[in-house]
Amino acid sequence: MTAAQIIAVLPYQAPFLFVDTLTAISEDGITGEYTFKEDAYFYKGHFKDHPVTPGVILTETMAQIGAVCLGIYLTRNNKKSNRAPQVALTSSAIDFYVPVYPGEQVTVISEKEYFRFNKLKCKVQLFNAQDQLVCRGFISGMINEK
């Protein structure tokens, strides 16, 4: 399954799709990139006159690349249709270190902790273009192929 095929079945669309490319895909983990658009809607409110990417959006980016894209790859052989899989975030524990401003590109590196009984738990890190660690932690979710 290629990066383009994985991205094609993601159950998201603008303005809530936070995956541009996937650069490494395996049974054990996944790496992907996203560039935050200068005019993304959340910068108008977070913060007033001082746009910074919200932590929840960074968490979402980590979850979309690190857990959902990886989950789609891991379940590629039991897919029943071309429809988007049903996914649900079940827990996240993330620490944040440096801010991400509009227009910045980030790289998400996710390592699988386990995938059993439809639950995927991942150790996820997000870096900026200077290779600084922006945030890291654990994300878990359930994935059901349709």
Added chain:
Amino acid sequence: MNNEQLIETLKKIVKPYIQDEAAFEDLSEETDFVNDLKINSANLVDVILDVEDEFDIEIDNDSMEQMLSVQAAMEIIKTKLNQK
């Protein structure tokens, strides 16, 4: 391991995941993980993985689907331990 010890061990395993403290205090063989203890489906997976580690057994998909109560868990654990 007798039934009492088994229940005590299960109680220790489920404790981090329960949402209903009162139901947890009154935990018995009849206690249902989802309806009584309000454990969510993701944490139910953690319960199963912790059971595997604690008893050094492997739970398959069929057993997992049945493991919804203390009683069902006890029966599955006993069966798996006897197969070892």
